[in-house]
Amino acid sequence: MAxxxxxxxxxxxxxxxxxxxxxxxxxxxxxxxxxxxxMSVLLGIISFxxxxxxxxGATSGVPSKRxxxxxxxxEFIDDQVKSTFHGDRHAFVAPAALTVFVWVLMMNAMDLLPxxxxxxxxxxxxLHNWRSVPTTDINTTFALALSVWLLMIFxxxxxxxxxxxxxxxxxxxxxxxxxxxxxxxxxxxxEYVSKPLSHSLRLYxxxxxxxxxxxxxxxxAATGLAGTLFGTLLGAGWAIFHILIITLQAFIxxxxxxxxxxxxxxxx
Amino acid sequence: MNINFTxxxxxxxxxxxxxxxVKFVWPPLMRAIESRQKTIADGLAAGERGRHELELASHRSxxxxxxxxxxxxxxxxxxxxxxxxxxxxxxxxxxxxxSRILVGAxxxxxxxxxxxxxxxRQQVADLAVAGASKILRREVDSRTHADLLTxxxxxx
Numbered sequence: 001m002a003x004x005x006x007x008x009x010x011x012x013x014x015x016x017x018x019x020x021x022x023x024x025x026x027x028x029x030x031x032x033x034x035x036x037x038x039m040s041v042l043l044g045i046i047s048f049x050x051x052x053x054x055x056x057g058a059t060s061g062v063p064s065k066r067x068x069x070x071x072x073x074x075e076f077i078d079d080q081v082k083s084t085f086h087g088d089r090h091a092f093v094a095p096a097a098l099t100v101f102v103w104v105l106m107m108n109a110m111d112l113l114p115x116x117x118x119x120x121x122x123x124x125x126x127l128h129n130w131r132s133v134p135t136t137d138i139n140t141t142f143a144l145a146l147s148v149w150l151l152m153i154f155x156x157x158x159x160x161x162x163x164x165x166x167x168x169x170x171x172x173x174x175x176x177x178x179x180x181x182x183x184x185x186x187x188x189x190x191e192y193v194s195k196p197l198s199h200s201l202r203l204y205x206x207x208x209x210x211x212x213x214x215x216x217x218x219x220x221a222a223t224g225l226a227g228t229l230f231g232t233l234l235g236a237g238w239a240i241f242h243i244l245i246i247t248l249q250a251f252i253x254x255x256x257x258x259x260x261x262x263x264x265x266x267x268x
Numbered sequence: 269m270n271i272n273f274t275x276x277x278x279x280x281x282x283x284x285x286x287x288x289x290v291k292f293v294w295p296p297l298m299r300a301i302e303s304r305q306k307t308i309a310d311g312l313a314a315g316e317r318g319r320h321e322l323e324l325a326s327h328r329s330x331x332x333x334x335x336x337x338x339x340x341x342x343x344x345x346x347x348x349x350x351x352x353x354x355x356x357x358x359x360x361x362x363x364x365x366x367s368r369i370l371v372g373a374x375x376x377x378x379x380x381x382x383x384x385x386x387x388x389r390q391q392v393a394d395l396a397v398a399g400a401s402k403i404l405r406r407e408v409d410s411r412t413h414a415d416l417l418t419x420x421x422x423x424x
Binding site for chain 1: 270271272273274275276277278279281282283285286288289290292293294295296297298299300301303304307
């Protein structure tokens, strides 16, 4: 925390919750959160590169421990997908679910890095504002949820045809009667809007709140030795509990992705 | 909480990672897993087949042993029967042979007796002729009285 500004709870929080930004053009829209992008792409390259490295040397004979671990994880995801999605899951849905799970899990896991030590480390690199956890950036969760949403619409049209999908939007869930059409359309509209919102905000909210709590616990260190020790205990407890949350949120995000995509494949 | 271009960058990164997983991570591992599953299933099936064949073979061998035993007892019984038959035949043949030898011997004996008797008669006739010729001397000419002498011989 080598901050030049005066250290108050507000400045402490702000320091940790401010992204490093860059701009690609005029206007606030063209802003890019460099920290979010670098961290997420780095994590993606590390985790999928690792998967690729293991899978490239995969043998159908007796697997190594490393391969067995990867196979275990992938078969776990494959089983989850198999119970939800009935179709050729190997073509797209299962690998997509693997991508979502691994990536979100890795991004969430950055939450377990000790925030102030990491801030000191980034300060050494000359980065004053640097947020380690990409999933505490609403842009990331929205990007994932909207991509899934677009895939959902894509598969709706691909499987049922454009007319089939429109028919579904107009005639379900209440019935074919023209009097019910507006109700159906309204219902489906709400559903289509709520899906990406709940999908992204659930992940964002959980991880963001987790980070805020880490920050609040970190502030105990400002109250003296007893507060530091107490804060350490609380921080350790919250970190252990947070292991559950980051895994659970990654799993929920993956399951919702699979459910949305399989709903797109099934006609009513 | 501000939405900006980061969203699109992240979406692009997400798309690239999904593409990478779909293309390079998922298929090779699934192939490896499935081919191993097939190997294991084949192995289990082969084991099951082997056990089944073992069972069949043990059944078959038991059958063979039972059949061999059956045949052995058959052969023994047959041999015993044959042996007693041979003994019977030998007895009959021996009896036949014996009686034949007996008959031959009897005939020979008879022949011998006949011959002896013939010789005896010859000698008696000769004796008688000699006696008579001694008694009669010259009156008996063996050439003129040959027929007489022959009928005398036959009468003796």
